[in-house]
Amino acid sequence: MTENNAVNVAVVGATGAVGEKIIEILEKKNLPIRELKLLSSSRSAGKKLIYKSQEITVEEAKPESFDNIDIALFSAGGSISKKFAPEAVKRGAVVVDNTSAFRMDETVPLVVPEVNETDLQSHNGIIANPNCSTIQMVAALKPLQEAFGLSRVIVSTYQAVSGAGNEANQELEEQTKQYLNNEEMKAELLPVKGDEKHFPIAFNALPQIDVFQENGYTFEEMKMINETKKILHAQDLPVAATCVRLPFFTSHAESVYVDVEKDGLNVEDLWNVLESAEGVTLQDNPATQTYPTPLSAQNKDDVFVGRIRKDLDNDHGFHLWVVSDNLVKGAALNTIQIAERLIENKWL
Amino acid sequence: MTENNAVNVAVVGATGAVGEKIIEILEKKNLPIRELKLLSSSRSAGKKLIYKSQEITVEEAKPESFDNIDIALFSAGGSISKKFAPEAVKRGAVVVDNTSAFRMDETVPLVVPEVNETDLQSHNGIIANPNCSTIQMVAALKPLQEAFGLSRVIVSTYQAVSGAGNEANQELEEQTKQYLNNEEMKAELLPVKGDEKHFPIAFNALPQIDVFQENGYTFEEMKMINETKKILHAQDLPVAATCVRLPFFTSHAESVYVDVEKDGLNVEDLWNVLESAEGVTLQDNPATQTYPTPLSAQNKDDVFVGRIRKDLDNDHGFHLWVVSDNLVKGAALNTIQIAERLIENKWL
Numbered sequence: 130m131t132e133n134n135a136v137n138v139a140v141v142g143a144t145g146a147v148g149e150k151i152i153e154i155l156e157k158k159n160l161p162i163r164e165l166k167l168l169s170s171s172r173s174a175g176k177k178l179i180y181k182s183q184e185i186t187v188e189e190a191k192p193e194s195f196d197n198i199d200i201a202l203f204s205a206g207g208s209i210s211k212k213f214a215p216e217a218v219k220r221g222a223v224v225v226d227n228t229s230a231f232r233m234d235e236t237v238p239l240v241v242p243e244v245n246e247t248d249l250q251s252h253n254g255i256i257a258n259p260n261c262s263t264i265q266m267v268a269a270l271k272p273l274q275e276a277f278g279l280s281r282v283i284v285s286t287y288q289a290v291s292g293a294g295n296e297a298n299q300e301l302e303e304q305t306k307q308y309l310n311n312e313e314m315k316a317e318l319l320p321v322k323g324d325e326k327h328f329p330i331a332f333n334a335l336p337q338i339d340v341f342q343e344n345g346y347t348f349e350e351m352k353m354i355n356e357t358k359k360i361l362h363a364q365d366l367p368v369a370a371t372c373v374r375l376p377f378f379t380s381h382a383e384s385v386y387v388d389v390e391k392d393g394l395n396v397e398d399l400w401n402v403l404e405s406a407e408g409v410t411l412q413d414n415p416a417t418q419t420y421p422t423p424l425s426a427q428n429k430d431d432v433f434v435g436r437i438r439k440d441l442d443n444d445h446g447f448h449l450w451v452v453s454d455n456l457v458k459g460a461a462l463n464t465i466q467i468a469e470r471l472i473e474n475k476w477l
Numbered sequence: 478m479t480e481n482n483a484v485n486v487a488v489v490g491a492t493g494a495v496g497e498k499i500i501e502i503l504e505k506k507n508l509p510i511r512e513l514k515l516l517s518s519s520r521s522a523g524k525k526l527i528y529k530s531q532e533i534t535v536e537e538a539k540p541e542s543f544d545n546i547d548i549a550l551f552s553a554g555g556s557i558s559k560k561f562a563p564e565a566v567k568r569g570a571v572v573v574d575n576t577s578a579f580r581m582d583e584t585v586p587l588v589v590p591e592v593n594e595t596d597l598q599s600h601n602g603i604i605a606n607p608n609c610s611t612i613q614m615v616a617a618l619k620p621l622q623e624a625f626g627l628s629r630v631i632v633s634t635y636q637a638v639s640g641a642g643n644e645a646n647q648e649l650e651e652q653t654k655q656y657l658n659n660e661e662m663k664a665e666l667l668p669v670k671g672d673e674k675h676f677p678i679a680f681n682a683l684p685q686i687d688v689f690q691e692n693g694y695t696f697e698e699m700k701m702i703n704e705t706k707k708i709l710h711a712q713d714l715p716v717a718a719t720c721v722r723l724p725f726f727t728s729h730a731e732s733v734y735v736d737v738e739k740d741g742l743n744v745e746d747l748w749n750v751l752e753s754a755e756g757v758t759l760q761d762n763p764a765t766q767t768y769p770t771p772l773s774a775q776n777k778d779d780v781f782v783g784r785i786r787k788d789l790d791n792d793h794g795f796h797l798w799v800v801s802d803n804l805v806k807g808a809a810l811n812t813i814q815i816a817e818r819l820i821e822n823k824w825l
């Protein structure tokens with residue numbers, strides 16, 4: 130790529146769990162970045178971060194911060210995105226937003242590049258990065274949808290605490306120490322910051338991620354249901370989700386059950402399709418106890434799939450076990466991949 | 478109950494995780510026990526345990542140990558049950574076996590008293606206690622099956638390490654300390670003692686419980702599938718299972734998806750049925766963040782059900798979140814309840 134393609138990039142929420150990961154991945158990538166601007170709330174402004182051996186001072190995000198910015202990567206929470214994304218767009222930037230603020234907006238593309246890259250073309254300045262648990266599932270489902278058709282998806286998730294930010298990691302670590310010291314565990318954050326009740330996550334499982342909706346589902350479950358349909362362009366595909374937070378720091382795992390449309394498939398047919406799927410790595414061999422786990426997927430780029438089994442009672446039913454680093458492909462990497470495709474395709 | 482009903486009880490595997498829990502629960506129950514004999518392998522023989530303030534020396538299990546025993550509660554592994562259960566029966570004892578040794582034997586009743594008590598009548602000396610993850614699921618499913626009919630069950634489990642015994646608890650605790658001290662985690666036991674590979678369970682999730690079968694399913698998954706059909710007397714009910722081990726000590730949780738036969742049901746209909754179900758406690762109110770967790774179910778007798786939701790895309794589909802202490806209702810308590818029903822009904 131020539132210098133003419135070079136872009137000015139802003140990272141909003143640079144000191145958060147996803148922001149840190151974005152900077153880490155940008156260092157390894159060959160994006161033609163002319164200037165990298167790191168933005169945050171006033172609370173974290175002034176902090177100094179290192180990018181390619183260069184010290185960058187984090188600045189407080191203001192509307193003017195986006196002057197001369199070509200691409201702004203947002204991951205500072207929905208309210209910040211709602212406030213500043215339009216300001217960035219007004220100043221000529223393209224926003225890749227990692228919050229839920231714009232995902233279900235019909236005018237905003239919701240993109241996993243391996244799955245629906247061409248949806249990027251129709252953007253109006255804002256592109257939404259899907260929810261972490263959605264990204265890894267659709268990466269595994271899309272090749273199956275194309276090859277065999279899908280008629281039903283039922284998922285139960287096993288999600289890491291880092292999805293709730295660095296504070297949640299600290300809470301897990303502290304509660305774990307308290308438990309091992311026979312002290313009472315202090316629960317002040319999870320399942321949801323700002324929600325009324327808090328429960329220990331250490332040595333526990335919390336069947337609540339994000340706040341409850343009127344219909345009894347959590348917002349995380351509704352994100353998985355609605356975003357999956359939007360990304361797969363399949364409004365009529367039944368998608369059912371149960372989302373559970375678990376005591377590990379990184380990577381989400383998912384027990385995904387699908388009904389395929391095609392008759393008479395077997396596990397090998399699914400292996401063949403997933404083996405050649407972009408961004409997917411098959412780790413599936415019962416004979417050698419080969420399957421992905423949250424720890425094995427940590428800091429890796431791909432979506433890992435294992436434990437593929439055919440339902441013993443249903444010719445169309447298959448189980449998959451899908452694992453990916455929620456901060457990498459589930460957030461920072463996918464955000465950066467969207468930016469890469471925008472630049473490469475000249476869709477800015 | 479009069480002294481005439483008094484029975485001599487043997488506990489085989491008295492020093493194991495389930496054996497300890499059996500003694501603990503027997504202390505609280507009013508079973509008419511004349512003599513309690515505690516048996517184990519030669520390795521643990523000689524150990525002294527306390528039962529109702531009385532010291533009992535653990536003896537090595539031998540065929541003659543079962544002379545004059547009326548009820549023998551086995552939880553020392555399948556090979557011990559296969560070796561000694563027939564010896565106990567030969568000597569006139571009724572065996573309640575907590576291993577998988579006899580569960581799928583057509584001549585052996587597989588019983589959760591609230592679900593299929595009357596199956597006990599046809600015993601030939603051996604009664605099998607179902608797998609922990611099966612017990613809690615069928616306790617929640619049976620009332621729904623009776624009220625509405627079931628046409629499909631899909632379950633993903635969240636299982637505690639204590640299901641793999643006291644050693645597994647120690648492994649989780651030690652790995653947790655190693656991780657927090659930035660030391661390498663030593664994995665020597667889980668997922669399966671004696672299997673070739675071992676992976677850390679601390680801050681991780683292992684999608685393997687028990688050994689793999691030829692068909693790619695784990696034995697734990699096959700237990701859930703086959704036992705559920707046997708207990709519910711529903712050989713044609715499609716049951717699909719994915720079983721996952723997680724880093725908590727006690728209680729299994731399950732994300733259970735069911736298709737009911739009856740049309741037009743809503744969440745309230747399921748609440749009404751489960752509210753009056755024996756052995757089941759409903760904990761389900763999104764407005765107050767009320768749902769069961771592994772920690773909240775610990776040391777409790779009941780099967781707790783929450784997060785009941787109707788599938789937004791399928792009139793017959795419902796989600797349930799089912800949690801119970803795997804050592805209590807999932808093992809020791811159910812074993813003792815079987816013994817109670819045998820005595821009360823004079824079915825010994």
